[in-house]
Amino acid sequence: MKRKITLKQIAKELDxxxxxxxxxxxxxxxxxxxxxxxxxxFAKFYNYKPNNIALSLKxxxxxxxxxxxxxxxxxxFSTVINGIEQVANEYGYSVVICVSDDSFDKEVLNMEMLxxxxxxxxxxxxxxxxxxxxxxxxxxxxxxxxxxxxMFDRVTNDILCDKVIIDDKSAAYEAVQSLIxxxxxxxxxxxxxxxxxxxxxxxxxxxxxxxxxGLPFNEDLIIKIxxxxxxxxxxxxxLHDRAFDAVFAVxxxxxxxxxxTANKMGLKVPEDLAVIAFTDGIISKYSTxxxxxxxxxxxxxxxxxxxxxxxRIEAEEDDDDEEHNENYITEVIETHLIKRESxx
Amino acid sequence: MKRKITLKQIAKELDxxxxxxxxxxxxxxxxxxxxxxxxxxFAKFYNYKPNNIALSLKxxxxxxxxxxxxxxxxxxFSTVINGIEQVANEYGYSVVICVSDDSFDKEVLNMEMLxxxxxxxxxxxxxxxxxxxxxxxxxxxxxxxxxxxxMFDRVTNDILCDKVIIDDKSAAYEAVQSLIxxxxxxxxxxxxxxxxxxxxxxxxxxxxxxxxxGLPFNEDLIIKIxxxxxxxxxxxxxLHDRAFDAVFAVxxxxxxxxxxTANKMGLKVPEDLAVIAFTDGIISKYSTxxxxxxxxxxxxxxxxxxxxxxxRIEAEEDDDDEEHNENYITEVIETHLIKRESxx
DNA sequence: CTGAAAGCGCTTACAG
DNA sequence: CTGAAAGCGCTTACAG
Numbered sequence: 001m002k003r004k005i006t007l008k009q010i011a012k013e014l015d016x017x018x019x020x021x022x023x024x025x026x027x028x029x030x031x032x033x034x035x036x037x038x039x040x041x042f043a044k045f046y047n048y049k050p051n052n053i054a055l056s057l058k059x060x061x062x063x064x065x066x067x068x069x070x071x072x073x074x075x076x077f078s079t080v081i082n083g084i085e086q087v088a089n090e091y092g093y094s095v096v097i098c099v100s101d102d103s104f105d106k107e108v109l110n111m112e113m114l115x116x117x118x119x120x121x122x123x124x125x126x127x128x129x130x131x132x133x134x135x136x137x138x139x140x141x142x143x144x145x146x147x148x149x150x151m152f153d154r155v156t157n158d159i160l161c162d163k164v165i166i167d168d169k170s171a172a173y174e175a176v177q178s179l180i181x182x183x184x185x186x187x188x189x190x191x192x193x194x195x196x197x198x199x200x201x202x203x204x205x206x207x208x209x210x211x212x213x214g215l216p217f218n219e220d221l222i223i224k225i226x227x228x229x230x231x232x233x234x235x236x237x238x239l240h241d242r243a244f245d246a247v248f249a250v251x252x253x254x255x256x257x258x259x260x261t262a263n264k265m266g267l268k269v270p271e272d273l274a275v276i277a278f279t280d281g282i283i284s285k286y287s288t289x290x291x292x293x294x295x296x297x298x299x300x301x302x303x304x305x306x307x308x309x310x311x312r313i314e315a316e317e318d319d320d321d322e323e324h325n326e327n328y329i330t331e332v333i334e335t336h337l338i339k340r341e342s343x344x
Numbered sequence: 345m346k347r348k349i350t351l352k353q354i355a356k357e358l359d360x361x362x363x364x365x366x367x368x369x370x371x372x373x374x375x376x377x378x379x380x381x382x383x384x385x386f387a388k389f390y391n392y393k394p395n396n397i398a399l400s401l402k403x404x405x406x407x408x409x410x411x412x413x414x415x416x417x418x419x420x421f422s423t424v425i426n427g428i429e430q431v432a433n434e435y436g437y438s439v440v441i442c443v444s445d446d447s448f449d450k451e452v453l454n455m456e457m458l459x460x461x462x463x464x465x466x467x468x469x470x471x472x473x474x475x476x477x478x479x480x481x482x483x484x485x486x487x488x489x490x491x492x493x494x495m496f497d498r499v500t501n502d503i504l505c506d507k508v509i510i511d512d513k514s515a516a517y518e519a520v521q522s523l524i525x526x527x528x529x530x531x532x533x534x535x536x537x538x539x540x541x542x543x544x545x546x547x548x549x550x551x552x553x554x555x556x557x558g559l560p561f562n563e564d565l566i567i568k569i570x571x572x573x574x575x576x577x578x579x580x581x582x583l584h585d586r587a588f589d590a591v592f593a594v595x596x597x598x599x600x601x602x603x604x605t606a607n608k609m610g611l612k613v614p615e616d617l618a619v620i621a622f623t624d625g626i627i628s629k630y631s632t633x634x635x636x637x638x639x640x641x642x643x644x645x646x647x648x649x650x651x652x653x654x655x656r657i658e659a660e661e662d663d664d665d666e667e668h669n670e671n672y673i674t675e676v677i678e679t680h681l682i683k684r685e686s687x688x
Numbered sequence: 689c690t691g692a693a694a695g696c697g698c699t700t701a702c703a704g
Numbered sequence: 705c706t707g708a709a710a711g712c713g714c715t716t717a718c719a720g
Contacts, residue, residue, distance in 0.1 A: 004460070004489055006697060017707045022699060032705050047485075051461040053400045054697035057712045062397065064440070064462075073426050075626075078417045085416070085443050089450075094457060096408070096440050099429050106433075113438060116348070117395040117713085118408075141391075145348055256630045263632070282419075286600045288607070288632035350713060361691045366715060376689050398713035401696045461697085 005046045014042060025050075056117075064094045065309055066119040068110055070102045070127045070154070075281040076298045077125070080152065083302020084123060091310050093120075104129040108138045115141075120313045121148040123305045126156060132195045134158065148312035150305045154197055162312065163330040164305045168198050171294045171335040172205025175276045176248050178337060180213050182344055184246035184274055188221040188238065190231075190258065191250040202250050202278060225254060235261050239273070246274040252283045255291050259342065275342040289341030296335055304331050349390045358386060369394075400461075408438045409653055410463040412454055414446045414471045414498070419625035420642045421469070424496065427646020428467060435654050437464075448473040452482045459485075464657045465492040467649045470500060476539045478502070492656035494649045498541055506656065507674040508649045512542045515638045515679040516549025519620045520592050522681060524557050526688055528590035528618055532565040532582065534575075534602065535594040546594050546622060569598060579605050583617070590618040596627045599635050603686065619686040633685030640679055648675050 007025075011018045016035065024031050024039035025048070031039075056062040065088060069077045081097065088095050096119055098110035107127045114122070122142065130136070136159050143149055143161060152164040179187050189206045192199040203222070210217050221244055225231045235258055238244065249255035255277035262273050269275055269289055277284055277293045284291035308331065351369075355362045360379065368375050368383035369392070375383075400406040409432060413421045425441065432439050440463055442454035451471045458466070466486065474480070480503050487493055487505060496508040523531050533550045536543040547566070554561045565588055569575045579602055582588065593599035599621035606617050613619055613633055621628055621637045628635035652675065 002489070007699095008697075018698085019700080019707055019709095020705090023706090026699085030705070035705080049456065049460045051401075051697050052457075053397060053406065053461040054712090055699085056397045057395075057401050057696090057714090058698050058700095060712065072429070073419070073422045075417070078422050081441075082417050082443065085441075089442075094440055094442060094454075094462070096438055097425075097429075098433075098438065099426065110438075112393065113396075116393045117397040118438070145346070253630075260630075260632070282627060283630050286597075286604075286627050287630060288604070351715095352713075362714085363691055363693095363716080364689090367690090370715085372716095374689070379689080395713050398696090399715085401698090401712090402714050402716095404696065 005048050010043060014039060061120050062118060063092060064096055064119050066114040066122045067095060067097045068100055068107060068122060068124040070100050070125060072099050076279055079298030080302040083299035084306040087303050087306040100127040102128040104133055111138050111142060115147060121309045123150045123309055125152050126154040128196055131197055148309055150309045152301050152305050160328055162308045162328050164301050166296050166333045166335050168201035169205040172202040173209045174337060175294050176206050176209035179246045179274055179276060186244040187246040187248060188244040189248050190223045190225060190254045193224055193226055199250055206248055232261050236265060239265055239267060249277045251279055252277040252281050252291060256283050256287050269342050270344045280338055292340045292343040293338050294335050295338050297333060300333050349392050354387060358383060405464050406462060407436060408440055408463050410458040410466045411439060411441045412444055412451060412466060412468040414444050414469060416443050420623055423642030424646040427643035428650040431647050431650040444471040446472040448477055455482050455486060459491060465653045467494045467653055469496050470498040472540055475541055492653055494653045496645050496649050504672055506652045506672050508645050510640050510677045510679045512545035513549040516546040517553045518681060519638050520550050520553035523590045523618055523620060530588040531590040531592060532567060532588040533592050534567045534569060534598045537568055537570055543594055550592055576605050580609060583609055583611060593621045595623055596621040596625050596635060600627050600631050613686050614688045624682055636684045636687040637682050638679050639682050641677060644677050
């Protein structure tokens, strides 16, 4: 077992200075051709590769980006990571991932850990708890230190930075409108608790669509779910009362649970109950019936976020300590409705 | 925007030496109490945190571990990452993730990128192409440099290192046995191409179960799928001929596709066709009918792999340049059958 | 009790 | 054309 070779060792072997070796390997014309080629051959033979850590320290940049997400075992988020990886790789960056587990403390801890020089910038989506508390000091701090941050999906207006989102409100509007267009009158909304930013926005879109179409907005038809496992009872009760003939679910897990519950009760989807879910994931595609969804391309969001972040990082190299230019932008990714079997 | 404060700046402000600051912050008793407290207070006030990169360079260890996996948008793999994250965090390590996209070249590139000092060790699962080519030089190289590697799931006997696997063969055996026990006689195997190590092992288990039970082993009942999207035809043909009454599918995607195809043809699952899938994922749980699966706890695999790796890393600190102790171990994670609606 | 020096592995402005 | 020196931010053995 031989450790990786260093400049120092090469220099010693070849009886030249470290500077000469370094310059030769970077193909500096300062060095005579003979020496240059000799050094290069030697380095190649011993498979020399510069030490990233040393480079990072010297250059004060690490060529890696930190991702903080609530959960990794979640189709949407892993899709986003994929999108980030793609462009990161393209630009020669690697990707450090930390999971907040929807916990505020973990989010803070992870950010602090990475902010101490390990990465050049963050891409993040807020944990539920962080959104609930409304405490974003850890993010402000990082930004104040001059480290660029791009937020996606679960973002907040309280932080000024680049963002990548979808238009949750209008996407929800569109979904509900399509239910109305197909003749549904009593449309339920199955959603999460309010403090999750995207949940709130989707609720707004739902409400607006109803009102714009002259349909009553009935609080009783809004089901806020904290825990997926216990929602079956609520749902079956409402279904039993024939309280609604269509459902707009704010994620596909809710949607599939509703469909299964309905089936158990002998209701047919979409005949008796039409279902649309937010976020086109793996479940919707393989459920029976397959589920009509609002696509939300995590990959595209990831691509975009990574591009924005890397541009920021590399722009800062120039105007270094100058005034931070704060023309932050919020990129809105297109969504569209993917019609499947759960609607007619 | 003020950059993070450094020891140097603190030293200057307080008019002491850098050494004194460093020692004070590490609470060295070498330093007089008065100075120590003064420095600590100052550092706390300015929220000093040591620069990780500098520490890494100094200590020649980064406290981060590299993960190389074929795909991230894949329930099983994200589950493993989750498991790794958990124990990594516990031990103060962070996690750098690279996706090989099942490409040999990307796998090599990613490993080289991380091996140049960025991480202390690897946890990896081989890409399909790597398994196909049987070229593992990049892994040998990394190991020869003294960097510990733990492989999981898609492993190879050609590399000596720690491994975490499940007993694919006996798990497959058990699954097929349970189909036989419930009276099935013509059991098809739907699997991937042979060079994927786990696919091969599962096939072996399938064959053994048949033979042990005196059932004919019929090549025609083995369907090797390269591309999920085009397998429907093959499957429907075989179903049409009533060639089999049960299926053991080597992953849940195959299983759900088979069920959907059967349903379309008017066949009932499990009455006309019993289905068991390998790998308990999200689809099996939400498919209709729900699918009986062989559980394969990715989280546990991740936990174990991370523990093994970190132990290796921290053990090496002691016997540093000494002889590499090569008592590598292969950990076998328990699996069990989760009975659901697709079998009777 | 405090600090100067060497060093982790590299780069680059500056001398010679 | 080559090399010594300074520096990135830290730690620690060694002097004083």
